[in-house]
Amino acid sequence: METQGIGHIEGTTGHFTETVKKAQSGDMNSMEDIITLFSGEIEYLSRFIMLPREEAIQTLKTELINIVHQNL
Secondary structure, three states: OHHHHHHHHHHOHHHHHHHHHHHHOOOHHHHHHHHHHOHHHHHHHHOOOOOOHHHHHHHHHHHHHHHHHHOO
16 A cells, blocks of 8 residues: 555656645645545554554644645
């Protein structure tokens, strides 16, 4: 599953970069696209966090949003 996500990002680097820039400027649809793109990885990683599943997923999504906004 991770391999598909990575290949998808590599194949559309320009589009992904534009989506990140839009998300950084406040475009909620672009942020949702980024979260959707990484949803498989978020689901997978949530299994290894010692929190209830939904809380782990929410924490990972929050950190992803922070990462996007951190690189302004």
